[in-house]
Amino acid sequence: MARVLKVSGPLDFAAVREEAGVPDEFPAAVLAEADQVAADPPLPEHDATDLPLVTIDPPGARDLDQAVHLTRTAGGYRVSYAIADVGAFVALGGALDAEARRRGQTVYCPDGRTPLHPPQLSEGAASLLPGQLRPAALWTIDLDADAEVTAVDLRRARVRSRAQLDYASVGQQVPPELELLPEIGRLLEARARERGAIELGTPSQEVEPGPDGGWTVVFRGQSDVEGWNAQISLLTGRCAARLMLDGGVGVLRTLPPADPGAVEALRRLAPGLGVDWPAGAGPGEVIAGLDPAQPRHATFLDAAASLLRGAAYTAFAGPTPAQPGHGGVGAPYAHVTAPLRRLVDRFGTEVCLALAAGQRPGADLLAALPELPGLMAASDRRTHEVDRAVIDLVEATLLADRTGEVFDAVVLDAEDRRSTVVLTDLAVQARCDGRLTPGERVRVRLTTADPATRTVRFAAAGG
Structure with a gap:
Protein backbone atom coordinates (compact mmCIF):
# COMPACT_ATOMS: atom_id res chain seq x y z
CA MET A 1 0.00 0.00 0.00
CA LEU A 255 -3.05 -22.14 18.28
CA PRO A 256 -6.57 -23.24 19.25
CA PRO A 257 -9.21 -23.56 16.54
CA ALA A 258 -11.21 -20.40 15.91
CA ASP A 259 -13.88 -19.86 18.56
CA PRO A 260 -17.33 -20.50 17.02
CA GLY A 261 -18.62 -17.30 18.60
CA ALA A 262 -15.84 -15.26 17.00
CA VAL A 263 -16.55 -16.89 13.63
CA GLU A 264 -20.25 -16.04 13.91
CA ALA A 265 -19.48 -12.43 14.89
CA LEU A 266 -17.21 -12.15 11.84
CA ARG A 267 -19.92 -13.65 9.64
CA ARG A 268 -22.39 -10.99 10.85
CA LEU A 269 -19.85 -8.25 10.10
CA ALA A 270 -19.27 -9.41 6.49
CA PRO A 271 -22.36 -7.94 4.75
CA GLY A 272 -21.78 -4.44 6.09
CA LEU A 273 -18.24 -4.50 4.69
CA GLY A 274 -19.24 -5.85 1.31
CA VAL A 275 -17.62 -9.23 1.95
CA ASP A 276 -19.33 -12.24 0.37
CA TRP A 277 -19.54 -15.26 2.68
CA PRO A 278 -21.00 -18.22 0.72
CA ALA A 279 -23.07 -20.80 2.56
CA GLY A 280 -20.86 -23.58 3.89
CA ALA A 281 -17.61 -21.68 3.43
CA GLY A 282 -15.12 -21.51 6.27
CA PRO A 283 -13.45 -18.27 7.35
CA GLY A 284 -10.16 -19.28 5.70
CA GLU A 285 -11.86 -19.62 2.30
CA VAL A 286 -13.53 -16.21 2.67
CA ILE A 287 -10.31 -14.52 3.77
CA ALA A 288 -8.31 -16.03 0.90
CA GLY A 289 -10.49 -14.20 -1.62
CA LEU A 290 -10.08 -10.70 -0.15
CA ASP A 291 -7.88 -7.82 -1.27
CA PRO A 292 -6.10 -6.15 1.70
CA ALA A 293 -5.62 -2.99 -0.41
CA GLN A 294 -9.38 -2.33 -0.27
CA PRO A 295 -10.21 -0.46 2.96
CA ARG A 296 -13.35 -2.48 3.73
CA HIS A 297 -11.56 -5.77 3.10
CA ALA A 298 -8.67 -4.57 5.28
CA THR A 299 -11.17 -3.77 8.02
CA PHE A 300 -12.65 -7.26 7.77
CA LEU A 301 -9.17 -8.82 7.89
CA ASP A 302 -8.29 -6.76 10.94
CA ALA A 303 -11.43 -8.05 12.66
CA ALA A 304 -10.55 -11.60 11.56
CA ALA A 305 -7.46 -11.44 13.79
CA SER A 306 -9.87 -12.34 16.61
CA LEU A 307 -9.90 -15.86 15.17
CA LEU A 308 -6.17 -16.29 15.84
CA ARG A 309 -5.86 -15.78 19.58
CA GLY A 310 -4.14 -18.01 22.08
CA ALA A 396 3.70 10.89 17.28
CA THR A 397 6.81 12.73 16.04
CA LEU A 398 5.37 13.27 12.57
CA LEU A 399 2.04 14.55 13.86
CA ALA A 400 3.35 16.56 16.82
CA ASP A 401 2.72 19.96 15.14
CA ARG A 402 -0.60 19.00 13.50
CA THR A 403 -2.91 18.84 16.52
CA GLY A 404 -6.37 20.05 15.56
CA GLU A 405 -6.12 19.02 11.91
CA VAL A 406 -8.82 16.85 10.36
CA PHE A 407 -8.01 13.69 8.39
CA ASP A 408 -9.90 11.12 6.33
CA ALA A 409 -9.90 7.68 7.94
CA VAL A 410 -11.48 4.22 7.91
CA VAL A 411 -12.75 2.58 11.11
CA LEU A 412 -11.05 -0.75 11.86
CA ASP A 413 -12.89 -1.70 15.04
CA ALA A 414 -15.26 -0.12 17.53
CA GLU A 415 -16.00 -0.61 21.23
CA ASP A 416 -18.71 1.58 22.75
CA ARG A 417 -17.24 5.11 22.49
CA ARG A 418 -13.70 4.18 21.49
CA SER A 419 -12.51 2.87 18.12
CA THR A 420 -9.38 2.22 16.10
CA VAL A 421 -8.98 4.10 12.83
CA VAL A 422 -6.44 4.07 10.01
CA LEU A 423 -5.81 7.29 8.09
CA THR A 424 -6.51 7.19 4.37
CA ASP A 425 -3.48 9.23 3.26
CA LEU A 426 -0.87 8.39 5.91
CA ALA A 427 0.35 5.12 7.40
CA VAL A 428 -1.10 5.95 10.82
CA GLN A 429 -3.33 3.69 12.91
CA ALA A 430 -4.52 4.95 16.29
CA ARG A 431 -7.34 5.13 18.82
CA CYS A 432 -10.28 7.44 18.16
CA ASP A 433 -12.96 8.67 20.57
CA GLY A 434 -16.57 8.60 19.38
CA ARG A 435 -19.30 6.13 18.40
CA LEU A 436 -18.20 4.69 15.05
CA THR A 437 -18.97 1.66 12.89
CA PRO A 438 -16.32 -0.77 11.58
CA GLY A 439 -15.65 -0.22 7.89
CA GLU A 440 -17.10 3.29 7.96
CA ARG A 441 -15.26 6.13 6.21
CA VAL A 442 -15.02 9.02 8.66
CA ARG A 443 -13.39 12.39 9.31
CA VAL A 444 -11.28 12.48 12.46
CA ARG A 445 -9.57 15.31 14.32
CA LEU A 446 -6.11 14.87 15.83
CA THR A 447 -6.40 15.62 19.56
CA THR A 448 -3.07 14.29 20.88
CA ALA A 449 0.36 13.68 19.34
CA ASP A 450 3.00 13.46 22.06
CA PRO A 451 6.43 11.98 21.19
CA ALA A 452 7.43 11.90 24.87
CA THR A 453 4.66 9.43 25.70
CA ARG A 454 4.47 8.04 22.16
CA THR A 455 0.73 8.73 22.11
CA VAL A 456 -1.52 9.56 19.15
CA ARG A 457 -5.27 10.01 19.63
CA PHE A 458 -8.11 11.19 17.40
CA ALA A 459 -11.74 12.14 17.90
CA ALA A 460 -14.61 11.82 15.45
CA ALA A 461 -14.94 15.15 13.61
CA GLY A 462 -18.24 14.60 11.81
CA GLY A 463 -18.94 16.01 8.37
Missing part, protein backbone atom coordinates in the same frame (compact mmCIF):
# COMPACT_ATOMS: atom_id res chain seq x y z
CA ALA A 2 1.27 3.44 -0.87
CA ARG A 3 0.50 5.50 2.24
CA VAL A 4 3.82 6.72 3.63
CA LEU A 5 4.60 8.74 6.74
CA LYS A 6 7.95 10.58 6.81
CA VAL A 7 9.97 11.90 9.74
CA SER A 8 13.27 13.75 9.38
CA GLY A 9 16.08 13.70 11.90
CA PRO A 10 17.24 11.25 14.59
CA LEU A 11 14.89 9.36 16.88
CA ASP A 12 15.88 7.59 20.09
CA PHE A 13 15.19 3.94 19.28
CA ALA A 14 17.86 2.93 21.79
CA ALA A 15 15.64 4.31 24.56
CA VAL A 16 12.79 2.13 23.29
CA ARG A 17 14.98 -0.96 23.50
CA GLU A 18 16.28 -0.05 26.94
CA GLU A 19 12.77 0.56 28.24
CA ALA A 20 11.67 -2.87 26.97
CA GLY A 21 14.69 -4.58 28.53
CA VAL A 22 16.28 -5.72 25.27
CA PRO A 23 19.78 -7.08 26.02
CA ASP A 24 22.53 -4.97 24.47
CA GLU A 25 26.19 -6.04 24.43
CA PHE A 26 27.25 -9.68 24.53
CA PRO A 27 29.27 -10.72 27.61
CA ALA A 28 32.97 -11.40 27.04
CA ALA A 29 32.61 -15.14 27.71
CA VAL A 30 29.91 -15.39 25.04
CA LEU A 31 32.02 -13.57 22.46
CA ALA A 32 35.05 -15.74 23.30
CA GLU A 33 33.03 -18.94 22.79
CA ALA A 34 31.63 -17.57 19.53
CA ASP A 35 35.12 -16.71 18.26
CA GLN A 36 36.33 -20.21 19.10
CA VAL A 37 33.57 -22.11 17.29
CA ALA A 38 33.51 -19.68 14.35
CA ALA A 39 37.23 -20.24 13.76
CA ASP A 40 36.73 -23.97 13.20
CA PRO A 41 33.16 -24.60 11.97
CA PRO A 42 32.05 -28.24 12.36
CA LEU A 43 31.20 -29.84 9.02
CA PRO A 44 29.06 -33.01 8.74
CA GLU A 45 30.22 -35.99 6.69
CA HIS A 46 27.23 -35.94 4.33
CA ASP A 47 28.14 -33.76 1.34
CA ALA A 48 25.24 -31.96 -0.34
CA THR A 49 27.26 -29.23 -1.99
CA ASP A 50 26.01 -30.42 -5.38
CA LEU A 51 22.55 -29.01 -4.59
CA PRO A 52 22.14 -25.61 -6.30
CA LEU A 53 20.62 -23.97 -3.23
CA VAL A 54 19.72 -20.27 -3.10
CA THR A 55 18.50 -17.97 -0.33
CA ILE A 56 15.64 -15.45 -0.54
CA ASP A 57 15.71 -12.62 1.99
CA PRO A 58 15.26 -8.86 2.25
CA PRO A 59 18.06 -6.87 0.53
CA GLY A 60 21.19 -6.58 2.63
CA ALA A 61 20.29 -9.39 5.06
CA ARG A 62 23.27 -11.26 6.52
CA ASP A 63 21.56 -13.65 8.96
CA LEU A 64 20.48 -16.21 6.36
CA ASP A 65 18.64 -19.14 7.94
CA GLN A 66 17.27 -21.00 4.89
CA ALA A 67 18.40 -22.04 1.43
CA VAL A 68 16.07 -23.81 -0.99
CA HIS A 69 16.19 -25.95 -4.11
CA LEU A 70 13.07 -27.15 -5.95
CA THR A 71 12.92 -29.84 -8.60
CA ARG A 72 10.31 -31.89 -10.42
CA THR A 73 10.15 -35.65 -9.89
CA ALA A 74 8.32 -38.46 -11.70
CA GLY A 75 5.49 -38.26 -9.16
CA GLY A 76 5.50 -34.58 -8.28
CA TYR A 77 8.17 -32.41 -6.63
CA ARG A 78 11.16 -32.50 -4.32
CA VAL A 79 11.83 -29.66 -1.89
CA SER A 80 15.38 -29.47 -0.54
CA TYR A 81 15.49 -27.01 2.34
CA ALA A 82 18.76 -26.34 4.14
CA ILE A 83 18.47 -24.70 7.55
CA ALA A 84 21.46 -23.10 9.28
CA ASP A 85 22.79 -25.66 11.78
CA VAL A 86 23.05 -23.44 14.83
CA GLY A 87 23.11 -26.48 17.09
CA ALA A 88 26.47 -27.41 15.59
CA PHE A 89 27.91 -24.18 17.01
CA VAL A 90 25.98 -23.70 20.27
CA ALA A 91 26.65 -26.36 22.90
CA LEU A 92 23.93 -27.00 25.47
CA GLY A 93 24.97 -25.57 28.82
CA GLY A 94 27.62 -23.25 27.39
CA ALA A 95 27.86 -19.46 27.51
CA LEU A 96 26.32 -19.06 24.04
CA ASP A 97 23.37 -21.24 25.02
CA ALA A 98 22.73 -19.32 28.22
CA GLU A 99 22.85 -15.96 26.45
CA ALA A 100 20.52 -17.15 23.68
CA ARG A 101 18.01 -18.29 26.31
CA ARG A 102 18.23 -14.84 27.91
CA ARG A 103 17.53 -13.12 24.57
CA GLY A 104 14.98 -15.45 23.01
CA GLN A 105 15.03 -13.93 19.54
CA THR A 106 16.58 -11.24 17.37
CA VAL A 107 14.95 -7.84 17.87
CA TYR A 108 14.72 -5.64 14.78
CA CYS A 109 14.62 -1.85 14.94
CA PRO A 110 14.92 0.77 12.18
CA ASP A 111 18.48 1.61 13.26
CA GLY A 112 19.67 -1.99 13.38
CA ARG A 113 19.06 -5.35 15.00
CA THR A 114 19.91 -6.82 18.38
CA PRO A 115 20.85 -10.37 17.41
CA LEU A 116 20.11 -13.61 19.20
CA HIS A 117 23.69 -14.78 18.59
CA PRO A 118 26.94 -12.83 18.20
CA PRO A 119 27.42 -11.49 14.65
CA GLN A 120 30.46 -13.69 14.02
CA LEU A 121 27.95 -16.57 14.04
CA SER A 122 24.60 -15.07 12.99
CA GLU A 123 26.10 -13.04 10.13
CA GLY A 124 29.22 -15.13 9.62
CA ALA A 125 30.17 -18.73 10.29
CA ALA A 126 26.63 -20.09 10.81
CA SER A 127 24.85 -18.01 8.16
CA LEU A 128 24.12 -19.60 4.77
CA LEU A 129 25.99 -16.90 2.87
CA PRO A 130 26.55 -17.49 -0.86
CA GLY A 131 29.65 -19.37 -1.91
CA GLN A 132 30.50 -20.51 1.62
CA LEU A 133 30.75 -24.10 2.87
CA ARG A 134 28.33 -24.39 5.78
CA PRO A 135 26.85 -27.03 8.10
CA ALA A 136 23.08 -27.33 7.74
CA ALA A 137 20.08 -29.38 8.75
CA LEU A 138 18.94 -30.55 5.32
CA TRP A 139 15.26 -31.36 4.87
CA THR A 140 14.34 -33.36 1.76
CA ILE A 141 10.56 -33.37 1.32
CA ASP A 142 8.92 -35.24 -1.52
CA LEU A 143 5.48 -34.09 -2.67
CA ASP A 144 2.98 -35.64 -5.04
CA ALA A 145 1.47 -33.75 -7.96
CA ASP A 146 -0.98 -32.02 -5.58
CA ALA A 147 1.79 -30.98 -3.15
CA GLU A 148 0.84 -33.52 -0.50
CA VAL A 149 3.82 -34.92 1.46
CA THR A 150 4.88 -38.45 0.44
CA ALA A 151 8.31 -38.75 2.10
CA VAL A 152 10.57 -36.78 4.45
CA ASP A 153 14.30 -37.08 5.12
CA LEU A 154 16.32 -34.97 7.56
CA ARG A 155 20.03 -35.12 8.21
CA ARG A 156 23.02 -32.94 8.91
CA ALA A 157 24.88 -32.00 5.72
CA ARG A 158 27.50 -29.66 4.37
CA VAL A 159 26.01 -27.26 1.83
CA ARG A 160 27.02 -24.28 -0.28
CA SER A 161 24.45 -21.69 -1.33
CA ARG A 162 24.85 -20.54 -4.95
CA ALA A 163 23.25 -17.11 -4.67
CA GLN A 164 21.61 -14.64 -2.30
CA LEU A 165 18.35 -13.41 -3.85
CA ASP A 166 15.79 -10.90 -2.61
CA TYR A 167 12.00 -10.84 -2.87
CA ALA A 168 11.77 -7.83 -5.18
CA SER A 169 14.15 -9.15 -7.83
CA VAL A 170 12.56 -12.62 -7.78
CA GLY A 171 9.16 -10.96 -8.12
CA GLN A 172 10.27 -9.09 -11.22
CA GLN A 173 11.77 -12.15 -12.88
CA VAL A 174 11.81 -15.63 -11.35
CA PRO A 175 15.34 -17.04 -11.83
CA PRO A 176 15.90 -20.59 -13.13
CA GLU A 177 16.78 -21.84 -9.64
CA LEU A 178 13.27 -20.95 -8.46
CA GLU A 179 11.18 -21.58 -11.56
CA LEU A 180 9.00 -24.06 -9.64
CA LEU A 181 8.39 -21.74 -6.66
CA PRO A 182 5.17 -20.18 -8.07
CA GLU A 183 3.82 -23.60 -9.07
CA ILE A 184 4.58 -25.32 -5.76
CA GLY A 185 3.66 -22.23 -3.75
CA ARG A 186 0.20 -21.99 -5.30
CA LEU A 187 -0.41 -25.71 -4.76
CA LEU A 188 0.59 -25.41 -1.10
CA GLU A 189 -1.72 -22.41 -0.72
CA ALA A 190 -4.58 -24.45 -2.18
CA ARG A 191 -3.90 -27.33 0.22
CA ALA A 192 -3.84 -24.82 3.11
CA ARG A 193 -7.29 -23.55 2.16
CA GLU A 194 -8.57 -27.12 2.07
CA ARG A 195 -7.22 -27.68 5.61
CA GLY A 196 -9.10 -24.61 6.80
CA ALA A 197 -5.93 -22.58 7.37
CA ILE A 198 -6.52 -18.91 8.20
CA GLU A 199 -3.88 -16.70 6.58
CA LEU A 200 -4.83 -13.05 7.01
CA GLY A 201 -2.29 -11.33 4.76
CA THR A 202 -3.10 -7.94 6.29
CA PRO A 203 -0.67 -5.08 5.55
CA SER A 204 1.66 -4.40 8.48
CA GLN A 205 3.10 -1.10 9.62
CA GLU A 206 6.86 -0.94 9.19
CA VAL A 207 9.44 1.76 9.92
CA GLU A 208 12.20 2.12 7.33
CA PRO A 209 15.15 4.49 6.84
CA GLY A 210 14.26 7.44 4.60
CA PRO A 211 16.48 8.82 1.82
CA ASP A 212 17.14 12.04 3.76
CA GLY A 213 18.41 10.33 6.91
CA GLY A 214 14.98 10.34 8.53
CA TRP A 215 12.39 7.61 8.81
CA THR A 216 9.28 6.47 7.03
CA VAL A 217 6.32 4.38 8.18
CA VAL A 218 4.61 2.37 5.48
CA PHE A 219 1.84 -0.17 5.25
CA ARG A 220 3.42 -3.16 3.57
CA GLY A 221 1.58 -6.22 2.34
CA GLN A 222 3.10 -9.61 1.57
CA SER A 223 4.19 -10.11 -2.03
CA ASP A 224 3.41 -13.29 -3.94
CA VAL A 225 7.06 -14.36 -3.70
CA GLU A 226 7.09 -13.86 0.07
CA GLY A 227 3.88 -15.85 0.34
CA TRP A 228 5.22 -18.76 -1.75
CA ASN A 229 8.49 -18.76 0.17
CA ALA A 230 6.54 -18.76 3.44
CA GLN A 231 4.66 -21.84 2.23
CA ILE A 232 7.97 -23.74 1.96
CA SER A 233 8.75 -22.81 5.55
CA LEU A 234 5.25 -23.78 6.71
CA LEU A 235 5.57 -27.10 4.88
CA THR A 236 8.80 -27.82 6.74
CA GLY A 237 7.25 -26.82 10.06
CA ARG A 238 4.35 -29.23 9.44
CA CYS A 239 6.81 -32.04 8.67
CA ALA A 240 8.74 -31.21 11.86
CA ALA A 241 5.55 -31.36 13.93
CA ARG A 242 4.67 -34.74 12.42
CA LEU A 243 8.09 -36.10 13.38
CA MET A 244 7.66 -34.81 16.92
CA LEU A 245 4.15 -36.20 17.35
CA ASP A 246 5.13 -39.59 15.94
CA GLY A 247 8.19 -39.64 18.20
CA GLY A 248 6.33 -38.50 21.31
CA VAL A 249 8.61 -35.55 22.08
CA GLY A 250 9.07 -31.97 20.91
CA VAL A 251 7.92 -28.39 21.14
CA LEU A 252 5.01 -27.29 18.95
CA ARG A 253 3.74 -23.87 17.98
CA THR A 254 0.07 -24.22 18.87
CA ALA A 311 -0.89 -18.83 20.26
CA ALA A 312 1.63 -20.62 22.46
CA TYR A 313 4.55 -23.01 22.48
CA THR A 314 3.70 -26.47 23.79
CA ALA A 315 6.55 -28.72 24.95
CA PHE A 316 5.89 -32.41 25.56
CA ALA A 317 7.70 -35.69 26.16
CA GLY A 318 5.19 -38.51 26.27
CA PRO A 319 1.48 -38.36 25.46
CA THR A 320 0.32 -36.11 22.63
CA PRO A 321 -0.75 -32.67 23.91
CA ALA A 322 -4.49 -32.19 24.27
CA GLN A 323 -4.39 -29.41 21.66
CA PRO A 324 -1.50 -30.08 19.25
CA GLY A 325 -2.78 -28.13 16.23
CA HIS A 326 -2.27 -24.64 14.88
CA GLY A 327 -5.51 -22.99 13.75
CA GLY A 328 -3.74 -20.58 11.42
CA VAL A 329 -1.85 -23.37 9.64
CA GLY A 330 -4.71 -25.85 9.79
CA ALA A 331 -2.40 -28.61 11.06
CA PRO A 332 0.18 -29.33 13.78
CA TYR A 333 3.17 -27.09 13.27
CA ALA A 334 6.61 -26.44 14.79
CA HIS A 335 9.15 -23.65 14.42
CA VAL A 336 12.40 -25.05 12.98
CA THR A 337 13.34 -22.81 10.03
CA ALA A 338 14.80 -19.67 11.69
CA PRO A 339 17.36 -20.83 14.29
CA LEU A 340 19.68 -17.86 13.76
CA ARG A 341 16.89 -15.52 14.83
CA ARG A 342 14.61 -17.54 17.17
CA LEU A 343 15.70 -19.67 20.12
CA VAL A 344 13.06 -22.40 19.91
CA ASP A 345 14.01 -23.36 16.34
CA ARG A 346 17.41 -24.67 17.44
CA PHE A 347 15.83 -27.00 19.97
CA GLY A 348 13.09 -28.09 17.58
CA THR A 349 15.68 -28.90 14.93
CA GLU A 350 17.79 -30.93 17.38
CA VAL A 351 14.72 -32.95 18.40
CA CYS A 352 13.85 -33.63 14.76
CA LEU A 353 17.42 -34.63 13.86
CA ALA A 354 17.44 -37.19 16.66
CA LEU A 355 14.02 -38.59 15.76
CA ALA A 356 14.84 -38.75 12.04
CA ALA A 357 17.91 -40.82 12.93
CA GLY A 358 15.75 -43.21 14.96
CA GLN A 359 17.11 -41.98 18.29
CA ARG A 360 15.66 -40.49 21.46
CA PRO A 361 16.79 -36.88 22.11
CA GLY A 362 19.51 -36.65 24.75
CA ALA A 363 18.82 -35.97 28.41
CA ASP A 364 20.16 -32.40 28.28
CA LEU A 365 17.92 -31.58 25.34
CA LEU A 366 14.87 -33.14 26.99
CA ALA A 367 15.57 -31.20 30.18
CA ALA A 368 15.62 -27.92 28.26
CA LEU A 369 12.26 -28.35 26.48
CA PRO A 370 9.93 -27.42 29.40
CA GLU A 371 11.68 -24.03 29.75
CA LEU A 372 11.13 -22.99 26.14
CA PRO A 373 7.44 -21.93 26.27
CA GLY A 374 8.14 -19.45 29.05
CA LEU A 375 11.33 -18.13 27.46
CA MET A 376 9.66 -17.62 24.10
CA ALA A 377 6.54 -16.02 25.60
CA ALA A 378 8.72 -13.48 27.42
CA SER A 379 10.78 -12.65 24.33
CA ASP A 380 7.64 -12.39 22.17
CA ARG A 381 6.15 -9.85 24.60
CA ARG A 382 9.38 -7.85 24.58
CA THR A 383 9.61 -7.87 20.79
CA HIS A 384 5.97 -6.84 20.32
CA GLU A 385 6.47 -4.04 22.84
CA VAL A 386 9.46 -2.74 20.87
CA ASP A 387 7.67 -2.98 17.53
CA ARG A 388 4.64 -1.05 18.77
CA ALA A 389 6.71 1.58 20.61
CA VAL A 390 8.87 2.26 17.52
CA ILE A 391 5.82 2.88 15.35
CA ASP A 392 4.11 4.96 18.04
CA LEU A 393 7.23 7.13 18.37
CA VAL A 394 7.48 7.82 14.65
CA GLU A 395 3.74 8.52 14.33
